[in-house]
Amino acid sequence: MAYYLKYRPQKIADLDNAKLRETLGAVLKGIDNDNGSPDLSTPVKQANSLANARSVPHAFLFTGPKGLGKTSTARIIAKIVNCENRKKGDIEPCNVCESCISITKGNNVDVLEIDGASNRGIDEIRDLREKIKLAPVSSKKKVYIIDEVHMLTTEAFNALLKTIEEPPSHVMFIFCTTEPQKVPATIVSRCFHISLSLATPEELVRSLQRIADGEKLSISKDALSFIAELADGGFRDGSKILEEMAMLANGKEITREFVAERYNVSDIDHLISQFLQNLYEKKTKESLTLIGELVTQGVDIKYFINQLLQALHQLLLREMGLSTTEKYNDIKFSLNEIQILANSLQQAYRDTKFAVVAQLPLEMITVMWCQQEEVKVEKAPFTISSKPTMETLLKKEKNLKVKSILNPEVKKEEKKEETASVQGELPENIDSLTALLENIIYKVKPFNHSVAGVLRGCTITSIGNGQIVFQTAYKFHKEKLMEPKTFDTLAQTIKEVTGKEYKVMIELKQ
Numbered sequence: 001m002a003y004y005l006k007y008r009p010q011k012i013a014d015l016d017n018a019k020l021r022e023t024l025g026a027v028l029k030g031i032d033n034d035n036g037s038p039d040l041s042t043p044v045k046q047a048n049s050l051a052n053a054r055s056v057p058h059a060f061l062f063t064g065p066k067g068l069g070k071t072s073t074a075r076i077i078a079k080i081v082n083c084e085n086r087k088k089g090d091i092e093p094c095n096v097c098e099s100c101i102s103i104t105k106g107n108n109v110d111v112l113e114i115d116g117a118s119n120r121g122i123d124e125i126r127d128l129r130e131k132i133k134l135a136p137v138s139s140k141k142k143v144y145i146i147d148e149v150h151m152l153t154t155e156a157f158n159a160l161l162k163t164i165e166e167p168p169s170h171v172m173f174i175f176c177t178t179e180p181q182k183v184p185a186t187i188v189s190r191c192f193h194i195s196l197s198l199a200t201p202e203e204l205v206r207s208l209q210r211i212a213d214g215e216k217l218s219i220s221k222d223a224l225s226f227i228a229e230l231a232d233g234g235f236r237d238g239s240k241i242l243e244e245m246a247m248l249a250n251g252k253e254i255t256r257e258f259v260a261e262r263y264n265v266s267d268i269d270h271l272i273s274q275f276l277q278n279l280y281e282k283k284t285k286e287s288l289t290l291i292g293e294l295v296t297q298g299v300d301i302k303y304f305i306n307q308l309l310q311a312l313h314q315l316l317l318r319e320m321g322l323s324t325t326e327k328y329n330d331i332k333f334s335l336n337e338i339q340i341l342a343n344s345l346q347q348a349y350r351d352t353k354f355a356v357v358a359q360l361p362l363e364m365i366t367v368m369w370c371q372q373e374e375v376k377v378e379k380a381p382f383t384i385s386s387k388p389t390m391e392t393l394l395k396k397e398k399n400l401k402v403k404s405i406l407n408p409e410v411k412k413e414e415k416k417e418e419t420a421s422v423q424g425e426l427p428e429n430i431d432s433l434t435a436l437l438e439n440i441i442y443k444v445k446p447f448n449h450s451v452a453g454v455l456r457g458c459t460i461t462s463i464g465n466g467q468i469v470f471q472t473a474y475k476f477h478k479e480k481l482m483e484p485k486t487f488d489t490l491a492q493t494i495k496e497v498t499g500k501e502y503k504v505m506i507e508l509k510q
């Protein structure tokens with residue numbers, strides 16, 4: 001039997017999602033107060049009833065991505081309300097009584113699992129409403145678990161609504177869906193709604209550890225965390241990878257290296273740098289060929305994009321002077337380019353989850369990126385828009401091209417203007433000072449990458465009377481800039497950019 005089914009959580013404590021465990025623990029505390037009509041025959045009993053008025057909700061709604069255990073949780077609740085051995089005050093099902101076992105096996109006549117996708121019409125819901133009136137056959141409560149409830153038609157929802165508003169006391173509903181936004185608000189508001197988010201690495205490790213213990217697998221802690229990383233927030237995916245590794249290891253110890261090798265990620269560092277280099281050089285064909293190779297080798301595309309984003313993160317930190325990584329030394333994306341690529345890759349990452357052809361989203365952004373050659377030249381030192389996207393850049397490029405066709409001189413003139421604005425008399429407003437700094441960074445970068453990074457953390461506070469003042473909040477940035485060689489480069493660059501000689505001052509921001 002697949003690990004995922006074999007190790008399906010059978011009680012609240014088995015649930016790996018911490019939020020779910022805690023919420024259900026709190027909600028189900030009132031379970032023993034839920035015995036149909038309260039006994040109000042004496043004043044004392046009335047008072048008790050009021051004190052114990054809290055009872056379990058009669059309708060739950062679980063929402064969240066696939067593979068997080070929504071239906072498993074629904075079954076656990078069904079067991080808890082129907083368990084024959086459960087002691088008062090205890091919320092866990094016994095898992096050995098007839099009721100518990102039949103629910104685990106999926107053949108309890110009073111616990112009905114309905115697939116919303118294939119029972120979505122009004123007739124099915126009407127039929128359900130008729131049957132709901134009948135008392136449970138052998139359990140305390142009839143539990144209706146409707147999976148993918150968002151698939152129901154509007155009429156079906158309306159019919160269901162009436163039932164949820166005034167359900168017979170022997171009925172409980174549990175709705176599950178991956179698309180909460182498609183469930184009418186009127187339904188949501190009548191349910192106890194628990195929204196599940198992707199599993200955290202810790203939760204995934206907990207879940208994998210439970211399986212590894214159960215199977216008596218020999219596996220290192222490193223390997224578990226690595227599988228958790230590959231599972232990308234899904235318990236089901238995690239258990240599938242672990243199962244595959246256990247089969248391949250065939251009794252031997254499962255190490256991180258073993259997983260990396262089997263998962264075709266051992267060479268990933270090299271592939272990442274090669275791919276980034278291709279993007280940097282705008283080599284469309286080579287980039288696409290590399291993606292093709294990934295697919296042939298069976299590398300998980302989502303994992304590859306994930307690692308690309310990690311690399312961009314390193315490049316961003318280096319650009320800001322916060323990292324001195326030696327990796328990707330030949331790749332000198334500007335801040336703007338890092339931003340555009342990161343945004344596009346995040347989009348591709350999300351799209352990949354639902355893509356029919358897994359590599360297509362990555363291929364598309366690759367082509368878009370490589371085809372628009374203007375980015376480098378055109379964006380050069382001047383503006384960093386708040387959130388540039390591939391679309392806006394393409395639009396920009398298109399406009400530019402149109403203009404250039406209409407008047408071949410336009411582009412040249414635009415360039416001249418831009419340069420002139422920093423070379424002429426320098427009005428001291430924030431924008432021009434920022435532009436000046438950007439221009440200095442642009443010129444310094446080819447000679448000294450790390451100084452360019454440091455300058456990004458600085459501002460120019462004033463220029464005039466033969467003096468230019470830089471300000472930084474970090475002592476080590478100031479020290480770096482004051483180093484004789486750096487200082488000379490900086491002074492020389494300022495002269496080149498402004499056409500004048502300035503005395504350079506570096507101040508520490510107080």
Ligand SMILES: [Zn+2]
Pocket residue numbers: 082083084085086093094095096097098099100101
């Ligand atoms: Zn039981």
